[in-house]
Amino acid sequence: MNAKAKAKSALAGWPAVSLAVFTAAWGGNEFTPLLVMYRTASNMSAVVVDVLLFLYVLGIVPALLIGGPMSDRFGRRALMLPSPVIAAIGSMLLAAGEHSVPLLAAGRILSGIALGLAMAVGGTWIKELSDRAGDSPSAGARRAALSLTAGFGVGAGLAAVLAQWAPLPGQLSYLVNIALAVVSLALIWTTPETRQRSTEGRLIDAMKIPSARRARFWLVVGPVAPWVFGACAMSYAVIPAMMTERTPGTAIAFAGLCCVAGLTAGFFIQTLGKKIDRPGSVRALLAALGLVAVGMALAIVLVLSPSLPLAVVAAVVLGGGYGMALISCLLEVQRIAGPRDLAGLTAVFYTLTYLGFASPAVMSWVSETFPSIGYPEMFGFGIAMTAVGAAVLAIANRTHAAGPGRVASAESMVDLTVADRSGASEAS
Numbered sequence: 542m543n544a545k546a547k548a549k550s551a552l553a554g555w556p557a558v559s560l561a562v563f564t565a566a567w568g569g570n571e572f573t574p575l576l577v578m579y580r581t582a583s584n585m586s587a588v589v590v591d592v593l594l595f596l597y598v599l600g601i602v603p604a605l606l607i608g609g610p611m612s613d614r615f616g617r618r619a620l621m622l623p624s625p626v627i628a629a630i631g632s633m634l635l636a637a638g639e640h641s642v643p644l645l646a647a648g649r650i651l652s653g654i655a656l657g658l659a660m661a662v663g664g665t666w667i668k669e670l671s672d673r674a675g676d677s678p679s680a681g682a683r684r685a686a687l688s689l690t691a692g693f694g695v696g697a698g699l700a701a702v703l704a705q706w707a708p709l710p711g712q713l714s715y716l717v718n719i720a721l722a723v724v725s726l727a728l729i730w731t732t733p734e735t736r737q738r739s740t741e742g743r744l745i746d747a748m749k750i751p752s753a754r755r756a757r758f759w760l761v762v763g764p765v766a767p768w769v770f771g772a773c774a775m776s777y778a779v780i781p782a783m784m785t786e787r788t789p790g791t792a793i794a795f796a797g798l799c800c801v802a803g804l805t806a807g808f809f810i811q812t813l814g815k816k817i818d819r820p821g822s823v824r825a826l827l828a829a830l831g832l833v834a835v836g837m838a839l840a841i842v843l844v845l846s847p848s849l850p851l852a853v854v855a856a857v858v859l860g861g862g863y864g865m866a867l868i869s870c871l872l873e874v875q876r877i878a879g880p881r882d883l884a885g886l887t888a889v890f891y892t893l894t895y896l897g898f899a900s901p902a903v904m905s906w907v908s909e910t911f912p913s914i915g916y917p918e919m920f921g922f923g924i925a926m927t928a929v930g931a932a933v934l935a936i937a938n939r940t941h942a943a944g945p946g947r948v949a950s951a952e953s954m955v956d957l958t959v960a961d962r963s964g965a966s967e968a969s
Contacts, residue, residue, distance in 0.1 A: 554733070558621065562667070562685060563691055565692065566659065568656065570696045570697045570700075570800070571696040575704050575793065576594060576781075577796055578711065587905045587909070588906050591901040593649055594901060595899050596646050598898050604653065605660060605892055606889070608662050609662060609885050610884065612666075612736065617669070621662045624655045625655070625725045627652075628655035631650075632716070632722070661888045665884045665887075666732075690804055698798075701797020701798070702797060763893060768829065768833050768863075771897025771923075774901050775837070776799060778901040780856055780859075799856040800856075803856040806861040807867070810861045811864045811865075811868040813865075814864065814869050814872075818868070818872045823938045825872070826869045826870070827931055827935075830930055833859065835862075836855055840916070844917050870894075
């Protein structure tokens with residue numbers, strides 16, 4: 542094989558799928574720093590804009606729950622190819638709907654569908670392609686998680702810059718995402734399939750996720766999962782909104798800064814999270830809850846004594862909580878799930894994480910409906926909930942410890958999936 546053919550083959554492997562995941566994550570998060578623009582230029586209320594932010598969860602959840610199990614039956618490519626197409630259509634609607642709530646709502650839902658498929662199917666495909674290339678057992682999961690986080694960060698950061706200083710502020714960032722979608726579609730079209738189509742059993746059986754019935758999943762992963770994107774949403778939606786009056790003329794750029802700062806912290810802390818995680822221990826999960834609590838405490842100080850530098854610090858700490866919660870939960874999910882329903886349990890986990898994305902809309906609604914309840918009280922309630930979650934974790938880790946063979950490391954679980962190719966699937 543000549544050098545050109547080798548380069549083409551390498552590009553059509555896991556890097557191609559990583560680009561598709563990156564593109565879907567970009568499309569899902571490019572809307573976030575533009576919240577300020579929609580509130581001002583389009584005269585939408587804070588509640589409406591925050592609901593639009595949350596709406597893409599309505600696309601993510603079914604795509605996650607259906608996409609992962611269906612890709613086990615029909616193959617990775619069949620379920621992943623629609624992702625960049627749907628992402629492009631979603632961005633088209635968002636670009637066209639600057640002043641239209643229905644168009645923005647439709648675009649957000651489609652962006653969510655594209656992202657859900659990328660998370661449930663793309664991550665599994667990346668893992669299997671990495672295994673096929675002979676890379677380390679944890680390489681695929683790491684590549685998938687980093688592709689997702691990078692897409693969230695770069696998409697939001699560039700969208701903020703373009704909306705603040707470039708022409709066509711309500712369209713240009715979406716047009717860039719459309720171009721990325723076209724490129725990623727062309728690349729994954731030729732990417733090797735890693736899961737052969739199966740016609741065995743009933744279609745409904747493919748949707749069953751036996752490991753989702755395990756008490757440890759709900760009592761150990763469950764209390765932390767909503768804080769994954771709950772922390773994110775607070776860092777790049779709530780905090781920038783609180784600082785709008787202090788950032789006249791640069792509110793969009795500041796929102797983008799908070800988003801990039803938080804996601805950058807989340808990106809790099811995942812390496813630390815992997816190092817401190819131990820089978821049978823919840824210390825990485827407790828560390829995640831601790832970071833989220835500290836971030837919300839800083840947000841309370843920010844309300845009482847507004848400061849732009851402190852706002853960025855709070856966004857960074859909350860972003861660290863996001864990254865620590867993400868990697869520690871994924872590693873725990875790998876240990877809980879069986880090799881044949883890991884993609885399905887990962888989809889259930891991600892469904893729980895996106896419950897946290899409702900936090901800005903809920904907080905805006907509470908603030909407008911009950912004026913006596915301010916952001917300090919709401920952040921204080923959140924801190925109390927992290928303390929309750931920590932107590933549940935500590936108790937559940939003793940009463941619902943992983944059974945024999947379930948405390949194997951994530952790498953050992955991956956080795957098992959590699960040995961059983963017919964049922965292999967991996968977390969995104």
